[in-house]
Amino acid sequence: MARRSLAWQALILASLALLGCLLVDTTASRLQERGIRSGFDFLLEPAGFALGESLLPFEASDSTLRAFAAGLLNTLRVALPGAVLAVLIGVIVGFGRLADNPLVRGLATAFVNGVRNVPLLLHLLAWYFILTDLLPAADAALPLAPGVFLSKSGLALPWWGEAGWEVPVPAGFGIDGGARLTPEYLAMLIGLSLYAAAYIAETLRGAVQALPPGQRLSALALGMTPRQAFTLVLLPQAWRAALPPVTSQLLNLFKNASLAVAIGYPDLVSVAGTSLNQTGRAIECLAVVIAVYLLLSLLAAALSHGLERRSLRGMPA
Template identity: 45%
Template sequence: MGEPLSGPLPWWRDRRVLPWLVQGAVALVVLLLIAFLLGNLVRNLSAAGMLLSYRWLQQPAGFDISETLLPFDAGLPYWRALVAGLVNTLRAVLVGLVGATALGTVVGLASFSPNALLRGLARSYVELIRNIPLLLQLVFWYFVVFLALPNGEAALQLPGVVLAKSGLFLAWFGEGLRWSGPTLVDGVWRAPLRLTVEFSALVTGLVVYTGAFISEVVRGGITAVPKGQWEAAASLGLGPLVTLRRVVLPQALRVIVPGLNTQYISLAKNSALAVAVGYTDLYSVAETTLNQTGRAVEVILILLGAYLVIDLVISALMGWLNRLVRIRER
């Protein structure tokens, strides 16, 4: 038999070196591609006499925003308009996340109900909503539901809530921090808290659509808990609701939280469809800004950066929650 080979292993056969070389080569190709695209962009802008510039952000916007939490008028600069649109987007996203989580959790739990009718309704809701495009659902809620509501005394009136074509009126704390509900004054509804039909249609569509996907995440997380946990809880005399709250859900969170992260990010991105129902979010304001200034590249970069930051913040918060759940389990 021959003598075994001795000496250092060649680098092209070293399994510790090859992965780094492959990653370095891929990174180099990506950087070259980005440099080529940026160079091509700069050349085209130079040929058109439009170098990248953000000085136009200080110019007066010249348009109004129909609905905003920040004070705004046409004389304020473009950057203030974009900030107002961003606040509107965050408002819709936050309300949508809370509503979709609540609805998805309830429907997901209903899938395990001993009542066959309730289980059937939950499954029907999920299958129906998930297979209809969100854009069509938003148009349905806006034109078919909210714009079809009556006004005045004919509006749909519930305790503390009034649904009318002019908006959604809710009881809230009025002047002097006194609890007050919607009132009809000269045929016009007034309330301490009013939501426009555009905002209501957008949030309703996002909640109903995303809630269907979250319900499947919740159902999958509960299914991942071994059946023996249910049986052990029943042997201790715990009821179904107590078993869910004290035994099953704490263990299911390990599976549910990563799935929620994906759905939350999808909801944030889907909020850009607000333009379909006339809600003035960041995308709507950016589109108006682009049309007036002609600064397509700069406006698109602002949009990309804003949505990227929103999604990264959601991902970071959900990652923190995921680590928190794992620590509690230990």
């Protein structure tokens, strides 16, 4: 039976590969008949456009492939910290949803219901409006901490620069020194992390409430506080059941980062759209984006399966 199953899987994969080759060949033939250039040679040609911000040094004369790499780094730059913040906030809000204090429980419930019932795009646009229209200008930046300033220009932070450790200071009409987090980046980070955190909180709440009630009562009887009972007894057990849906939410966070084009953050999809307008290679640009997101999703799924197997190791069958 195992050999027959493997044979069927191999046959299905071969059929899909053949179908894909026929589709690519047919598409290339039709494009050639209409005089439309095709192929991925444009990736090595100069991009012809600049990026508003990038971790990877990039100029308009650099290749389009480097532009895609810069866009990918921008996507990871907002998605990875967003995933960490989403899990942390989700755990805190999930604990709040189960708290004995009615005020804490009500605030956590209001957060979850308020965030989940508004589309993510509206969240991003709202945060972008708050950061760019309601905050003061750079010459009147809000001091959040020593060397940390928030204004319409973004968030200024101490950072290690070419001259050593740089601390932002007000100077003239702006802030000098340190590093800058742009309003576009901050809107994406806040919007993505809070949106995913609301779903993660509900997932953890459901997983905790699915546990036998005696678990919490036993922990409290041993002298633990409600917080200790949640973090030391309930959360580790609930996390095993919540891991697959939490991973799905984090995957959605990565894919939802493609909405960055709506507020002007130069992520992978934004770079692909600009490259499409520059070169006219719609199929190729879309293929690159699809391949990258598919690869990221497969890597995240493999990591999730590894964590799930590790969390189940040693448990009774």
